[in-house]
Amino acid sequence: MFSRKRKIRMQGRLKRPTYNTQTSSRISNRRASSKFRGIKKFKKLFLTAIILGIIITLIYFFASSGNFTVSEIETEENSIENQLINEQVKSLLKDQIGANLVFVNPSELENKILEHFPAIESIGISKNYPNKIKVSFTKYPLVANVITESNSLKKSYIINSIGLIAQEDLENTRLPYIKIHSDEPINSQLPLIESSKLDYILKATQMFEERFGMRIIEVEYKKIARELHLRTEKEFTIWLDMQQEMDIQFKKLKKALVKLDIYKESLDYIDLRIAGNSGDKIIYKRK
The missing domain is CATH 3.10.20.310 (membrane protein fhac)
Structure with missing residues (x-):
């Protein structure tokens, strides 16, 4: 007998489902990551609760302690x-x-x-x-003695750098003297001299002494006229306009030294307030 060849049907063969290892790995990783984040968040909340509890306990302790x-x-x-x-x-x-x-x-x-x-x-x-x-x-530092004079009263004060009265009926000989003539009552809660005016007075005094090598022994502040009179150790007075720059006024005096010897002349005053055409005009009076 002849052997009969076995025919094998290729079509319609049942295949085993393909297993995708990469997809499965990603799913597993996401699950693990989600679980890790949950644990981390829980630990964070737990730690925060512990810290808050400690703070509340300490506050209660400090608040109730008499120490x-x-x-x-x-x-x-x-x-x-x-x-x-x-x-x-x-x-x-x-x-x-x-x-x-x-x-x-x-x-x-x-x-x-x-x-x-x-x-x-x-x-x-x-x-x-x-x-x-x-x-x-x-x-605020003490900067000046102020002598106020009226028709019936004379008083002395020491003022600070913003013009407020620091001490009354006292004088400090190490500080410059400023004289004011006024019949207005003194209000100790307000500046005796405005800070901007006080700054001008102190700077003008210092500038004159440095530029001309002559000491200022007293300053008179004329509030209404807005003038400043600097009385020098040579017993003459320098008149300044407080609405003009002191530097410009002193430069006029510096130029005038060629003809006017302020160190030897017997002078009553030098007026630097007047502005001439050239800007260098000064007026002075001999004794």
Whole structure:
């Protein structure tokens, strides 16, 4: 018998499904990453809760503890001249005695002091644990003696760099003297001399002494006329217009030295206020 060849049907053969390893790997990675982010977020929230709990516990401890109750206001400026203002600052802050030092706001207290004491230029407040508030301040520097004269009264003051009265009925011979004639009452809460005018007076005095090598022994400030009279050690007076630049007026005097010897002449005054056509005109009077 002849053997019969087996026919194999190729068409319609059942194939095993293809397994895509790359797609499966991406799905697994996403699941793992999502799970990791969830754990990380939980740890972060847990840590935040612990920190907040510690902060709340500490605040409660400090608030309820009597160890941080303010019992003293301490000032650093203990010189004799600052004794009065030290006591005034302590009196202003006396409402802080008994407060909890943890909750004291230094910025609020600094602003409060600056509002009440215009003579203070800068201030710093710090907490000195466990129970002290420490105050340090700097006052505006003293710059001049001011002698006020009226028809019935003569008084002396020492003023600071913004023109406020720092001391009354006192004089400091190391400071320049400024004389003012006025019948108006003095208000100690306002500048005796405006700061801009005071700056002009002090600079003019210094400039003359440096340029001409002659000391100014007294200054008269004429507020209404806006004039400045500088009385020199040679007993003559320089008249300045405070509405003009002092430098320009002193340059006129410098040029006039060729003909006018201010170091040897016996002079009553030199008027630098007048502006001539050339800008160099001066008027002077001999004694």
